[in-house]
Amino acid sequence: MTEKSSRLAAYWERQLDKLDERELRRAKRLPGWRTRRHRRTLAVVLAVADVVYVAGAAVFAAGSTWLHLGLLASGFVVGGIAFTLLKILTGRMSGGFSRLLDEREREWRHRVTYIGYQTLVFLMLVALFYSLFIAHTEGGGVRGAMMLSALLAAGSTVPPIVLGWSLPDDDPEDFEEGMDND
């Protein structure tokens, strides 16, 4: 290994260590919310926000501008908040590097990213047929692109939604540091 590539490898290792430390800190945030009930509520909120966002794309050029912007903005803001909270509450399993995950977390990541991939393929087919259907209407190209981007954004939220729905309550004992029977 050359000096340059070994420096790059060392830099990458340091970045991964930093990510690992950040994730360990994040795993202890919002302790009162680390229950299945809260995660499922957020998963439903995010799924509804996705539908609102897609509806906003569907009314582009067909409905009023305010309705279009209102739906897009509310879907984006509500979905963004729910997505951020879900990422904190579900950890790195929906998209972390393999090097940072243990075998159970990798198993979860494989499961949710596979479901996410399948859903995204289906949503892209929907976008394709929608674009073909409206191709000859006024502003058809832009409407198709809007729908494509909305469905792409919705599809990318599937892994945290599945994780948020599936993970059990956190067990406080997992984070206890010591036992007193020495």
Add this chain to the structure above:
Amino acid sequence: MSPVRRGKELPIYNRLPVLRAERGMSRAALASAVEVNPQTIGALERGDHYPSLDLAFRICAVFDLPVEAVFSREPFTPLSTQVYREGGT
């Protein structure tokens, strides 16, 4: 989840909570010793996750015990019963 592709999923029982308690070891300490997330030790203890052979060997090395003393296909009898009632070996 079992890595076996087809067929009935068979349970794997373990003695991790008892062995940790005997040694005054927290889940976080065991997790650190075998280089996994503490939640994975919790999942093993609850039976939500079955370990790979590599992880099973790492755990056995921490307790300095053979695999059959830590993991089993059959539910374990309590250690005290095994030692005092069955003339444990």
